[in-house]
Amino acid sequence: MSRFELSLLAMSLLVSLTTACTSQDSPTPINTSRTEVVQQRDPTQGNRIRIALGGMITPKEGLAYYREFLEYLGRQIGQPVEYVDAEDYAEINRKLETGELEAAFVCSGPYVDGKEKFGLEFIAAPQAYGEKVYYSYFIVPSKSQVTSLDGLKGKSFAFTDPLSNSGKLVPEYTLARMGTTPERFFSKISYSGSHDKSIKAVSEGLVDGAAVDSLIWEYKNQKYPEQTANTRIIFKSKPYAPPPFVVRPGLDPAIREKLRQVMLNAHKSPEGKVILSKMMIDRFVPLNDSAYDSVRQIKLWVDKPKPGKPR
Incomplete structure (x- = not known):
């Protein structure tokens, strides 16, 4: 094999190794609109x-x-x-x-x-x-001293999605009836992106409270009670379609x-x-x-x- 051919082979191997390392070490972008x-x-x-x-x-x-x-x-x-x-x-x-x-x-x-x-x-x-029907459940960690919505004043709270009824609109409405807003009532507001993530955040003590879909909480409570064991319901809204x-x-x-x-x-x-x-x-x-x-x-x-x- 000539020196030129050896050089081409070495370059080919280098490109292959570089490509392999890149695909293995770099995260693959996920298309969320698949x-x-x-x-x-x-x-x-x-x-x-x-x-x-x-x-x-x-x-x-x-x-x-x-x-x-x-x-x-x-x-x-x-x-x-x-x-x-x-x-x-x-x-x-x-x-x-x-x-x-x-x-x-x-x-x-x-x-x-x-x-x-x-x-x-x-x-x-x-x-x-x-x-x-379904409800909005306001939940807190099971070891929390909070027993009512009033007890969450000055605490951190998780919503799910800005358009969610049980995960955003109901708690916002409940606070509006009390003459306040989430921004004024809670010390910190976050959006989890889903009801199960909110349940997990409360269970692990990452937030002091959250509003979640009752159907999803009940689903987890029946199939995976260990995932709801560290949460406690302090408020149940009126029923909604x-x-x-x-x-x-x-x-x-x-x-x-x-x-x-x-x-x-x-x-x-x-x-x-x-x-x-x-x-x-x-x-x-x-x-x-x-x-x-x-x-x-x-x-x-x-x-x-x-x-x-x-x-």
């Missing part, structure tokens, strides 16, 4: 239905069950379904408004916003633990009706019933839009300027 096909079918059977999962009533670990349900949904309607990941509730609403999504599981707050802003359409809502499954305005009425029928009858199917049980959902039920009026009232109260009480 789209993944969860149900493959013949394209001639129709366009894919793009669905996002935002307002789940299970912790993030329950995502696998929701995706299993999406596969079931696709088989039942005879069209391929795509799971679309999104950063937060605001991004999901934006994608629904611009037609980048056909449907989504959303929180009550984003549903009310989307309904008012661009005509978001309700399809069904989950009934869980025998109820068609649960996070719904919605579709964008303008969706083909035939597809919309197929989705509605599959959702409302899933508990009657042996396969659907098994999947729902994993999600801790009894069944999906129809609700009148007026069921979400209590959320609208909260938003009106919170957004309304209070004389002499700067926000």
Whole structure:
């Protein structure tokens, strides 16, 4: 082998080693807007239905069950379904408004916003633990001396998402009724990004309190009681209509009706019933839009300027 060929070989090896080290040592960027096909079918059977999962009533670990349900949904309607990941509730609403999504599981707050802003359409809502409602739980570490909301004054507190009803709007509304705001009442405010992260933050003493979705707390309390053992509920809000499954305005009425029928009858199917049980959902039920009026009232109260009480 000539000296020139040896030199080329050495350079090739160096490039290979450098590439290997780079891919191993450097973190790989994660695309939070990825789209993944969860149900493959013949394209001639129709366009894919793009669905996002935002307002789940299970912790993030329950995502696998929701995706299993999406596969079931696709088989039942005879069209391929795509799971679309999104950063937060605001991004999901934006994608629904611009037609980048056909449907989504959303929180009550984003549903009310989307309904008012661009005509978001309700399809069904989950009934869980025998109820068609859910609550906002204010929780603290189990060893905390705090026994009421008043005891959290001057403490650190975690919200979940700025648009979350149980994780943001309800506590903000509760404080507004007391004549104050989160910024004035708490010493520090943070956003965890999800209800299960808020539960963990309280359990580990990273924050003094948090407001979380009762359905997610109850899910963890039943399946993983060790994760809620170090938390204690000090306040339970009044009931609210649960996070719904919605579709964008303008969706083909035939597809919309197929989705509605599959959702409302899933508990009657042996396969659907098994999947729902994993999600801790009894069944999906129809609700009148007026069921979400209590959320609208909260938003009106919170957004309304209070004389002499700067926000």
